[in-house]
Amino acid sequence: MARVAPGEHELRRVIDDDREVDGLGEHELLQLYRSMVLLRTYDERSVVYHRQGRIGTYAIFWNHEAMQAGAVHALEDEDWIFPSYRESAIGLLRGMPAATILHWWRGHPAGWWNPADYNVASICVPIATHVPHAVGLAWGKKLKGESAVSIAFFGDGATSEGAFHEGANFAGVMQAPAILFCNNNHWAISTPLSAQTHAAALVDKAVGYGMPGVRVDGGDVLAVFEATREAAERARSGGGPTFIEAVSYRAAPHATADDPRAYIDLERVEQEKRNECLGRYERYLRRLGLLGDELEAEIKNDAAEAMRAGIAAAEAEPEPDADLLFEHAYVDPPPGMREGSDG
Amino acid sequence: MARVAPGEHELRRVIDDDREVDGLGEHELLQLYRSMVLLRTYDERSVVYHRQGRIGTYAIFWNHEAMQAGAVHALEDEDWIFPSYRESAIGLLRGMPAATILHWWRGHPAGWWNPADYNVASICVPIATHVPHAVGLAWGKKLKGESAVSIAFFGDGATSEGAFHEGANFAGVMQAPAILFCNNNHWAISTPLSAQTHAAALVDKAVGYGMPGVRVDGGDVLAVFEATREAAERARSGGGPTFIEAVSYRAAPHATADDPRAYIDLERVEQEKRNECLGRYERYLRRLGLLGDELEAEIKNDAAEAMRAGIAAAEAEPEPDADLLFEHAYVDPPPGMREGSDG
Amino acid sequence: MAELLMVEAINDAFHVELDRDDSVMVMGEDVGRAGGVFRATAGLRERFGDRRCVDTPLAEAGILGTAVGLCMAGWRPVTEMQYDAFSYPCLDQLITHVGRYHWRTGGGMEFPLVIRMPYGGGVRAPELHDDSPETYYVHTPGVKVAIPSTPADAKGLLAAAIRDPDPVVIFEPKLIYRSERCEVPDGDYVVPLGKARLAREGTDVTLVAYGAMVPLCERAADELEGEASVEVLDLRSLKPLDEAALLASAAKTGRVVIVQEAPRVNGFAGELAAILAEKAILDLRGPVLRVTGYDVPYPYWKIEDTYMPSVERVVGAVRKLLAF
Amino acid sequence: MAELLMVEAINDAFHVELDRDDSVMVMGEDVGRAGGVFRATAGLRERFGDRRCVDTPLAEAGILGTAVGLCMAGWRPVTEMQYDAFSYPCLDQLITHVGRYHWRTGGGMEFPLVIRMPYGGGVRAPELHDDSPETYYVHTPGVKVAIPSTPADAKGLLAAAIRDPDPVVIFEPKLIYRSERCEVPDGDYVVPLGKARLAREGTDVTLVAYGAMVPLCERAADELEGEASVEVLDLRSLKPLDEAALLASAAKTGRVVIVQEAPRVNGFAGELAAILAEKAILDLRGPVLRVTGYDVPYPYWKIEDTYMPSVERVVGAVRKLLAF
């Protein structure tokens, strides 16, 4: 009977083990921190903006910042990121203006970007359907002899979809330089992990695709960094894809429209909040003596400022021209495209 | 890094290990033999009938009889079988007339049966799409407090489809009393296993669904029987689903329309033919002293007679009434169903 | 009679039907613990248990595929697709199996399953929460399709679908899920499939619509008050189609405008126009006009109103037709 | 000019296009080692290597989904779906991504991929080898659809599709893959999308068709020789549609019969009839008739001829129209 060797289910950790990660100096550690703060600020402000009616329904990623920042920092600029709605603001880490992402959530066409400008694919709304895209891109780069790697972010729920499976299998067969990054936050809206899979751990799926699987503490930005860097190096050097299960917990509602009190264990949520990823990393940096009150305040101010500027820029944008409806549906549109009113 | 404990990849065997299977007496062993002969005869005659223009394109299952007979004999009559086109004649083992199956391949509506008559679902043509059906049936029986188990037969290629994945995952989550029986004959038409998956073995997929996986010699009818019986017992007693990988080899063309010489290793095919499953079982029965020339001839004659009667009955059937076109599209058809000519 | 929102009427239908027939079960993403993201299935898990109201894994083909097997085990599964555009992964099971399995068994087995989903635009939602996919479903043989436009019809059509021996797909216009409370009959209530509803009588022109386009057409009729006597036909059911009602109204008014929010090309409005071109050619006093979505991806919501058929566009089409 | 079967003409187009542009690649089930189950891709793997002619895993959504990513890496992937009905698993990728990704990037990236598949009935095959799924594709915004009926068009349209900057779906009528050898221009040869072909000129009635229904209409026209002068319009491309050619022919003859083998309800013939009902109402001398498949699962092949539009049914419709 097939089974995974039990030891493999242990989470890789850095912060709680008080380890250090090779090659990460003071500068890099603080850059990581800046990224996490930027994401955290984006997220918290967005919830406020939603309440103020400035943006629409918004998918909260509070306590997911370590996964997003840790993974992105482990990549090269040439590498491609395929986000789900949960990573909507990940482009910030590639220099995308906050206003762009705010526009996306405002339903404004200025929120649609050219992926080639940042090597960040469009936000994928239908679950898991971007996994084959990320694999196709990585495979395509390899076929062209280029060295870029791709990473797809998706949730625990996504692993149930056929699209995940077909993409992961292609990745294995084509030995695509792709990283399948599963954010296992234990919930798919109201559906708990136990109703999503009977596997002992999601990482167990990796073996069925013939690819290495790694299980990492998703609240530990350095562990995520380390695991992703290793996967990216393997991919870039021809070693094929890796499945990363980052174990975390959704300590906020699924989105602004959701009320998790009906289904979630509130005590567990409180416990997770006390151990949330940004605070954990702050305490680590303080233990190393790299972060003090002043620097923390400065970094948080910078992020708050970026968001103030972002929302101001977004709101200064004129309302979109209705004729945009017909822009870009096709490169070379069929003559009937605009028909709809009365022939 | 997750990986399957290496020992698990070994094939379970009975015949080559010269073991015996608990609870299989002389009668049962010969019944198994009769079933294999019946299937073999059906298959070989069908290829001839195709050449004679009596039936259409036909999917050959030569050297797959051990898997089909071994598995079906391990089930109870209440258990449901979900065949693919490769198991088109599996109903024979449940008392379905040969003529019915021949009709299916003749494109005659008399080839469509009521699954409830035999607990054999309709032949599934689109790859892997019947896996969720088998799982849903098993889950539904369990919800009703009934004890029936289901088995779905599918190929190595089928494991790449999203439908396989979604069905298998449901089986795990619902702890459905289902057996996922993968006939790994190493080819999906012209596509070799190595282009289908990067997994070391297909059985490695089981762990990702949190279900037991078994790897068995698909040419060894007794090994298949034993593994399936164990899976059925586990399912019936509430232990949930099992994935069985039966390792075999497609020693014949994919179907009558296929010419494998363009892609297959002909030497390997010859070697597989010499070790084909019916001969292996015959030699085993002879070693046990259960089979002699006379009995073998009698059993083979019976099967040949059944096929002669089957094709005669099929060809005696009148051509179908064209109005059948409109039968059974709906239970309660919409008024416009028959419109098509000119309004 | 209670005054209910559409989504409450649907919930009421569930309570009645699950109580009435214990082979009915509900399954889908978030239908149980959360009671559905629109709360259409609220309270069912508590009342009927987690075996008859099942939170499934996130896998639409798995939901519909296992539902086929559940039918074979004697269940009447009512599946939910969480949103229109998230139903697309189930199309393979729909077309290859759901619509064919009864036929494939020579009529031996029935597949009385229901697929329901919120559909349509105008709700200021992110991408892919706005589609009107009825064409993909109605074109598929073996499958019936209904689309309510009022709370009472939402209840009655769902009940009819659950009791129907064939697979039925119900599209629920999420734009009007909570737009208005209306009287809904208590308890057992069935609106038979295949009967259109004359939402408004008129003599000069017929507006044909379904779902969220029906109240829009009624507003257009209001707008045209004094100018033209407008009939509004709410189809309610696309297959079976109440062709008699369509042809009768066309014969009466001689002028037909069909309103559909789905993209125009090969949408269901085309089928209706084709029926008129075949069977009402001598009754028509002018062209059959279609007011529809466009052959473009459903847009960002800041400009979605430009995509959606509007009162203005419908009124414009009517005026054009009257002036023909 | 060589005399080629349709499937040979397709193979020829592949050789020319892969040679011409080294960003073109071919992918699908059995397209490489076996050269395709119909041998449409024969010889490509040998000539262009296994990186440009790829045997994929058995996974249609994976094929189309990775093709989207390949486009982002600068490739022009030509995907094969092995048969019509086996393309349904790719519909989710088609509708949610293939048709929307260019728009989603604000026009920044192009997705010049091709999906091709053998389609249609009449070939004495088992279940699900006979579908005509064009409606599911043509209704999808952002996607173009072409269907050749001759070997030369099969070559020219495939070349046009490969060079087109938008996603294009090509349905190849397998019934006539090997029915007849015709002259096919050598080398570079493109038939632009959106131009219909007047297969036969006539003055009394127009038969509108595409794919395998075109030769059938020509046979019907032969049958009607002496009785009526029949025009046969081969659309070749469903989107973009040559509406001008359709309206011109309707204006000339005043009588139109549309022939489609897909099930009738909400099929593409309905769209064509709707266009006529909108834009040709003053030209029509009688109803627009549709000769189509029925709203039933494609049948067992012993009786498939009853399902398929026949010369007899087309002739019957024409006579009915002439007598109107």
Ligand SMILES: Cc1ncc(C[n+]2csc(CCOP(=O)(O)OP(=O)(O)O)c2C)c(N)n1
């Ligand atoms: C194909 C599809 N089905 C359903 C949905 C609706 N939906 C949006 S988020 C979500 C849950 C996703 O859970 P998970 O994959 O764990 O990601 P998380 O939201 O936890 O990041 C669902 C069901 C969708 N977006 N796409």
Ligand SMILES: Cc1ncc(C[n+]2csc(CCOP(=O)(O)OP(=O)(O)O)c2C)c(N)n1
């Ligand atoms: C969804 C789908 N795609 C493609 C096909 C065409 N097809 C028929 S058999 C086959 C190969 C199947 O291989 P495998 O699953 O290994 O089963 P085997 O034929 O070896 O028994 C293919 C691609 C199909 N029937 N269904």
Ligand SMILES: [Mg+2]
């Ligand atoms: Mg999750």
Ligand SMILES: [Mg+2]
């Ligand atoms: Mg195989």
